[in-house]
Amino acid sequence: MELPGLPPGLLEALVASAAGRRLALVGGAVRDLLLHQVHNDPWRGLVDLDLVLEGSAPELAERLRLWAGSERLGFCHIHGAYGTAELELDGVLLDLASARRESYPAPGENPVVRLAALADDLARRDFTINAIALELAPAAGGVVALALLDPHGGQADLAARRLRLLHGGSLSDDPTRVLRAARYAARLGFELAPGSLEQLRRTLAAWPWAWRPGDRPELAPPALGTRLRMELELLLEREDWRAAMARLQDWGALPLVEEALQSDRHWRRRLHWAQRFGLPLLPAWLAAAADPLAVAARLQLPHHGQRLLQQFVQLRHWLAEEPGSTPGWPPSRWSEALEERGGSAEAVALALAVGLGPRRPLLRWWLRWRHLPPPVTATELIAGGLAPGPALGQALRARRAQRLDQERR
Template sequence: MELPGLPPGLLEALVAHSGGRRLALVGGAVRDLLLHQVHNDPWRGLVDLDLVLEGSAPELAERLRVWAGPERLGFCHIHGAYGTAELELDGVLLDLASARQESYPAPGENPVVRFAALADDLARRDFTINAMALELAPAAGGVVALELLDPHGGQADLAARRLRLLHGSSLNDDPTRVLRAARYAARLGFELAPGSLEQLRRTLAAWPWAWRPGDPPELAPPALGTRLRMELDLLLEREDWREALGCLQAWGALPLVEEALQNDRHWRRRLRWAQRFALPLLPAWLAVVADLPALAARLQLPHHGQKLLHQFVQLRQWLAAVQGSSAGWSPSRWSEALEERGGSAEAVALALAAGLGPRRPLLRWWLRWRHLKAPVTATELIAEGLTPGPALGQALRARRAQRLDQERP
């Protein structure tokens, strides 16, 4: 088996500096190479290579750094405490990791890691199609042969375009794996195996995690908090989100995030509008949730996302409060009401994407009214005899209101 696109001698250099330890290529390159061979899927090329060593990956990286020299080495970052390293060698990105084994102290918590054998490293992975490896083995004539390791039946699942969880407690340990399943389903056209779908439903029914909806958000385990949000970010940024989110909803997996999302039938429309308004997709997807601040805190959204959702919640409450009294408001009245609240254009755009409030005035404000200024400047009003102070600001606002009310409501 050959891996196309590699610089000559790279595999030989890796083996020569491995110290006689077992070294294997793992991850997406293995999966994509086999997909290309089995299904004639397009070969995506080598973005990077993930390698696992039965031994110290940092030591291997250091030996490669010395051997390559500045002419062949782009960069080298070694993380001794984690047993990993990244380097660019002959233009190829290499992610090196020491083989490890994982155990979970409690469902959904971060795993406890210890160095182990290659077989243990493959057994800790999420799906059978990701639990294969190409071991770099010395062959006659000084070349390197790639020997396929498939201890969990990944080849059969690749042939069937099937996503099968590696063991019976996979989602109990790490529920974010179902989000990765949706990402692979969207990208590769795979289906979730019946047994894995049953595991998902059984796990959700049992809800084995210590945190439950309604508990303080800061107490959620990482797999229902930060790690869950990171997987959502990857799904929305890198995959066909229509397909991936559709899979999660069809599988009944969205209560992991929030029950309201499972029953939401308008998320496609909302996200399409969010794209048109250049809004971040994750806040737009979450906008249907009632207690957005708690969910944003649990997922630990970045500051910008939390601020946007906070403004959106305030706007949502205000629009509901004025729903019966805002009919017939003039452009200046709408502009004053929206702007005096300190709401951002993004929050109004999110309300539009979510289908809230009277669409016409919100859209006109977002597209045009907010950009209109008074037809005179403060300097011109001072030249007319007004003195700087509150009266000047009031006059500018009055002139702007007059201009706004010349617009179509």
């Protein structure tokens, strides 16, 4: 078994630098190689190489750094506190980690990590297809032998294009694993195994996490907060989000984020228009939640996303409260009403993506009206005899209103 595209001597350097410790290639490269061989899937190219060492990964990284020298080494970042390191050798990205086992002090919390054996490291993973390894070992003639390790039946699941969780408490420990399942399903065309789907439904029904909907957002465990957000961002930014989101909804998994999103039937249209308007997709998706601001706070969306949702909610309330005559307003009154409230272009675009309010004036404001300046400048008005001060601003607004009302509605 060979990995296409590896620079000459890299595997030999890895084995030599491991200094007799067990070293194995894990993760996407192994999975993609087996899919390429079993299913004749197209080779996706050499991805980052994830390696696990029974021992100190930072020490392995240091030996590799000395071996490579400045000509072959792009960078080397060592994270001693976490037992990990990242290197670029001959243009190949290497992620090194010390073999470890994980235990969860409570469902959904961050795991407690301890150094362990390679078998323990494979057993802590999410799906059987990610618990396959290629162990690197020296062989006669100075070459490297690759021995396949598959203690959890991952090859059979690869052959069946099936995503199977490793143990019965996988989703209780870490519910973000179901989002990774949706990402793999969208990317690889896999299905969630029946037993794993049953585990998902059973776990959601039991809701084993200490935090429940309605509790204070900041009390949510990381797997229902920041880690959940990071998985959603990866899904929306790197995968076919239409396929991935459809899987999550079909599986009934969206109550992990909010119950209202499970029954949302307009997310495709909303995200399509959000993409057209250049909006961030995660806030646009969360706009259909019953309480978007509470969900955004629990997921700890970056400030920009939380501010966008706050402006959107304010705009939604205003549109709902205005009298029915608003569609007949002239462009100047629409512009004044939107701009006086500090309505951002993004919030109006999100309202359009959601389908709120009278579409035509909102779209005209977003496309054109907001860009129109007064037909004269302040300098010109002062030259004409108007003194600087509040009256000057009022005159500029009046001239702009006149210009706006000459626009097509």
